[in-house]
Amino acid sequence: MRIAVIGAGLGGVTAAVGLHRRGHAVTLFERGAELREAGTAVVVMPNGLRALDELGLGDSLPDDQATPTVSGGLRDWRGRPLLVTNAAQAQRTVGRTVTVRRAELHRALRAPLPAELVRTATPVERLEPGDDEVTVISDGRAVTTADAVIVADGIGSAIRGRLYPHHPGPRRVGRLDLRGMLPRPASLDVSELLTSIMVDRRTGSMFGLFPVGEHDLYWFTDSALHGAPPGADEARRQVLALMADWHPAVPALIGATPPADIYVDAIACLAEPLSSFAIGRVALLGDAAHAMTPDLGQGASQAFEDAAAVTRHLADAGPADVAERLRRYDAERRPRTTRLMLASSRQSWLMTRTGAVAWVRDALLRAVPDRLATRRLAAMWQA
DSSP states (O other), rough: EEEEEEOSHHHHHHHHHHHTTTTTTEEEEEESSSSOSSSHHHHHHHHHHHHHHHTGGGGGGGGGOOOOEEEEEEEEESSOEEEEEHHHHHHHHHHHEEEEEHHOOOOOOHTTSGGGGGEEEEOOOEEEEESSSSEEEEEEEEEEESSSSEEEOOOTOHHHHHSSSTSSSSSEEEEEEEEEEEEEOOOOOOOTTEEEEEEEETTTEEEEEEEEEEEEEEEEEEOOSSSOOHHHHHHHHHHHHHHHTSSSHHHHHHHHSSSEEEEEEEEEEEOOOOOSSEEEEEEOTHHHHHOGGGSSSSSHHHHHHHHHHHHHHHHOOOOOHHHHHHHHHHHHHHHHHHHHHHHHHHHHHHHHHOOOHHHHHHEEEEEEEHHHHHHHHHHHHHH
């Protein structure tokens, strides 16, 4: 069966590899001049790793980048525990997590896809569905026809806008995300902060820290955004001023990261869930289908679950089966991702409170037993 995959991000390349391995004639379209991923690192949760295992891609992630089984959870801006989770227990229950460089992960996932199946510098602007096939249009001309099309072109998906003209699309949530990577400073002990997220009830800001292998660190911040996102230099200056009195490791790590290794984004999500992930012979995947705030760390893992599900439903399908199989894909994936979208938005609201509401939040978090916090963490990781 002929299948076109639109968008070569993490979800798109994973779906393309899965469908190719099931014997389908896959063409992967990418608007960029080459296949690549920019950015820092990505945390792949146990449910995302299980999806990659289902597609035969689990071995592409190095074992030495598994997240260490240390106590994580939430801390205040001074580094004092608020909600402690036993990562070792959670990982024994549902499996490991991996923090890996985004570019390295992308290279590993796309490696099994033959180069002749990839068409770069081909921005797909629209689809023309017919009774028996879909025509893919780029730069005003037909570039292929397909029995099925998988749309994985990200949160700003132009194709989603055409398929769902009345959907409001993405919205900014008024938060600024900085992400950086750097070698572990030899003179700085950050062991107690690893796999933790720190929150400041005074400003509603957050800082998270994860190890990448044995020698590198990945950090991110989340703070209020007023106006357009600043450049990396100005964003770092603003965040350093905001977090100057945090745990000493926080300004030290941000200050030690070169601006060239810092990425700045205005956090956004879909304004509301889609009514369906499938229309006829076309299905949406990843951020094109269910972009959510990063508060639960499930963005990449949900894209991998999508890729595994669409591959499973189309595995033995013929052209006449496509619409029904994609309806099954929608029925499987949309309820779960909708719950996570809403849960992520609730988490974002809760963690960014200030004043009396945040003081009560912190007091309640300190009262949660470690065992219950660990069970809740494990439940989120369950597919």
